[in-house]
Amino acid sequence: MRKLIRHRVVERWLLRLKTLTDWSVAQIVTLLLYLAKKLPAERSTHIAERLGRKLAPILPRYKLAKQNIKLAFPEKSDEEVSEIARGTWGHVARSMAEYVFLDELFDFDPDNPDAGTVEIAGIDNFVKLRDRTGPVIIFTAHTGNFEILPIAASTHELNVTALFRPPNNRFLAERLLKARLTAKGHLVPSRAGAAWVLAGILDNGGAVGVLVDQAFARGPTIEFLGREATANPLTAKLARQYNCDIHPARCVRLPGGRFRLELQDALELPRNESGAIDVLETTRLINSVVEDWVREYPEQWLWLHNRWKQPRPRKRRHRSV
Secondary structure, three states: OHHHHHHHHHHHHHHHHHHHHHHHHHHHHHHHHHHHHOOOHHHHHHHHHHHHHHHHHHOOOHHHHHHHHHHHOOOOOHHHHHHHHHHHHHHHHHHHHHHHHHHHHOOOOOOOOOOOOEEEEOHHHHHHHHOOOOOEEEEEOOEOOOOHHHHHHHHOOOOEEEEEOOOOOHHHHHHHHHHHOOOOOEEEEOOOOHHHHHHHHHHOOOEEEEEOOOOOOOOOEEEEOOEEEEOOOHHHHHHHHHOOEEEEEEEEEEOOOEEEEEEOOOOOOOEOOOOOEOHHHHHHHHHHHHHHHHHHOHHHEOOOOOOOOOOOOOOOOOOOO
């Protein structure tokens, strides 16, 4: 009994400590975003990137990033791996600073497409999807500043509801969500019931956007960057349910603080003998597209998650006879 009480007390204090830590981190991030807003967008984001690269070795998950990069690119030297890891943290820091400038950063003018900081490849696809009838799914990954993609869609009058995963820090999640709420684009937090929200959008012939490049413990095992990994089959399942197209889309950072947004042609989806979309093979196809993106611009992908984490085997409960 005493042990139980002692454990409960420890758990209560640990929970309070975590809450305090999360609150403190959120306050620091809020202050940094406030200071970032005081500077011009390009100067602010450039400073953030330099700090991210400089401080990378002492930042959380730097070692995990290096481990992940080494697993994906065993042929690269330690120096090359470290450079990619530093670049990743620079990219993350720059992306966070860009939260407060999202609408400002997207300055694409359809009448003068080469004048701004954003260039778009696949404008015809934006127009085609805008004028379509019926549901469609657009997927992307944590590459470049993927937050700009829904804004680009809205600029072309393509209304996309995007699913995103909020940070585990609830205070930080609230702050970043406010920063993400721009004048354009719609967001759905990835939590219980989110799939039903997306299904409702597709039921009405809408367009949904999904991030597809994180581990999913209950998903199928596929090969990703040369190693086994679990994947989220949601995109493929929704495509089969509504028999709709899937379009890849990505954001690529370019030199000089510029971006290239790509809305690619619909994938040729594999089907089973009955003609229905094959969920497993489609999930593999989607992840192979992301794999190509990562290999092309490794610094611009989020290496800070354990993408190759394998689910723990479930313990069987033995009933007494």
